Amino acid sequence: MDNEKNENDKEEEKDIGPTPKKGKKDKTHLKKVIKKISQDEFFERLKKVSLLNQSGKLPYAEARFEINLARPSELQPSTLYVLKSKLSFLAFLLDELSRHLNGIEKIDTLIEYQNEFGFWNQIIPPVVELTDFGEWMILDGEHRSFIAMQRKIEIPMLFIKNVTYPYPCLSFPGRWNSVKIVERTPEHKRILRKGLNDTPETRYSLHRDLRKFGSKGTRKPLSPI
16 A cells, blocks of 8 residues: 555645634633644654654664555454443544534544644544554554444554564454443453463563554553543
8 A cells, every 4th residue: 555645645734624603602612723744744653653662673774654545444443342431432532523624534644733722632533553463453543443333433543564563453253243332441351462462561562562553552451531
């Protein structure tokens, strides 16, 4: 999958969306300033991603990237749960970004946006890796993928292949039927790799550090967020 330029890839920072009428409160929790990073620049940043707490190990240094509209139902999930609170928040956020950008298909790169308190946040398309055992699995963005699946829509997804480190977990026989909506993060979240990351000391050794792209990282068991 070759990197391709997109005509909407220009880096921009602009006012987007209608101006609220005087005397009426704007319903959005996003400010109007949204910055879209070009796909080329986004891909270059991805190449510098390291494994969690292992700055010298770069899983995407030689990787190939492509962003396409896809149906998450056709891909493998990587965790056995989605959080009810995260589904509610991310469904709202996706709707707001879609409104500001004139379509969910425009969330096709790294997006930086301000919330109502003036803090900058980031979001990227859900990350899908071609694993070392030959399956396309959703590495990050499973909640948004679950929302899209429930809505029966396609969304932009980031496909990555030629990754230089093993995938952090295995797939489930039940695929999406194995994924449950829960209130808090369960103790058993995914199927770890025997001999690679199945001990307390190695549990996070294969995690990709995507925190600079809006990922919240690893969730502790019993966490509601």
